[in-house]
Amino acid sequence: MKQPEQQLSRKVEEALLYKLKQHAMKSCAHYAKAYAECCSGRVMSMVWACRGELADLNGCLHKHTKDEVLSEVKRRWMEAGQPEVPDWEGLLRGL
DSSP states (O other), X not given: OOOOOOXXXXXXXXXXXXXXXXXXXXXXXXXXXXXXXXXXXXSSXXXXXXXHHHHHHHXXXXXXXXXXXXXXXXXXXXXXXXOSSXXXXXXXXXX
């Protein structure tokens, strides 16, 4: 059975999610680049022409920002003693 998570302030939760999204974009940069290259020079046709690249990008971003990953970041932050200025590299390592 899962242990209930300690309630975090909205400010802390938003900061953790923001950093997690930055980490996801950094990890998925090659998919973002492929999507941007596909869209370059297109207007309406990008909707169907770049569908595969967009699906790849969304899949990668979801993998790095899903609820389980956010819960792990929260757990690591609480184990680190809930620092005001956390070691983001350490919190996000291996995710």
